[in-house]
């Protein structure tokens with residue numbers, strides 16, 4: 001245990017509060033709390049990214065999940081102001097790290113990671129052996145987990161619920177201006193999607209996941225559709241799938257990002273399945289079809305396209321495991337990517353996907 005030296009040279013031992021991380025298969029880890037001391041449960045997932053905990057914690061695609069960071073230091077650069085977050089609040093249900101750094105140093109930091117977690121009532125444990133935990137999830141596959149302080153609580157499986165309905169906006173909001181209008185279906189959209197679009201001379205109308213874009217009284221015209229990222233099982237978003245089906249019939253240019261990749265696939269007659277343990281990091285290599293180009297991408301997904309719909313072909317393939325990383329129609333302007341062209345966190349190498357799509361509108 002660390003001790004702090006007061007100016008009087010009196011040695012003070014900080015208070016210690018331990019919690020337990022308990023996995024569905026009975027595996028347990030004990031850890032020192034550095035967030036809110038309340039029990040929580042969800043699906044346990046790991047990210048091998050080296051940076052970007054403020055962006056990841058506020059990514060709505062993590063809704064219902066307890067996030068394990070494999071990079072061994074967390075908290076050392078603090079927390080920036082909310083205009084750099086991907087949602088208004090932390091979205092993960094809990095956080096597990098190896099070493100929590102309570103003394104942040106960064107010019108943009110406004111508070112420590114621990115204070116932020118406390119403020120937002122998110123439990124967090126420092127378990128030290130995140131390597132063993134991650135190897136366990138990789139070997140045994142995705143599983144449920146819970147962080148417990150004192151009294152035990154039941155496991156909770158977020159993939160049985162329509163999480164998109166919980167995180168999508170409830171209203172229609174317009175951003176930016178330009179000669180064309182893009183309807184952005186918000187399934188839990190990271191804020192950096194709108195920030196990227198605002199740089200590109202286009203009007204953006206953000207709508208809820210179940211908005212009837214093709215109703216006879218839709219009060220605005222749109223030239224293209226972007227389907228955002230989002231949490232949980234894509235098959236729960238039946239209303240969005242129906243809207244995309246209509247968009248394809250009307251030949252409206254459509255781009256999907258992550259969850260949007262799954263929903264475009266399902267709307268077009270393909271299929272998605274759950275991966276053994278998903279891709280979450282900022283260094284996933286994706287090879288573009290008909291090229292030797294390999295892009296280093298940001299990812300956060302547990303489901304994957306397992307059947308490419310008719311008329312589409314694979315656009316990108318993951319160079320690590322050969323899984324699909326996007327689809328593109330062979331003659332129509334319909335396309336989607338499994339990775340995040342908006343990055344946040346991570347490399348901006350694939351931001352060109354927005355330009356490529358907007359040229360088709």
Ligand SMILES: NC(=O)CC[C@H](N)C(=O)O
Nearest residue numbers: 229230232258259302303
């Ligand atoms: N980032 C996302 O859009 C994630 C999509 C989906 N919830 C998955 O885990 O695969």
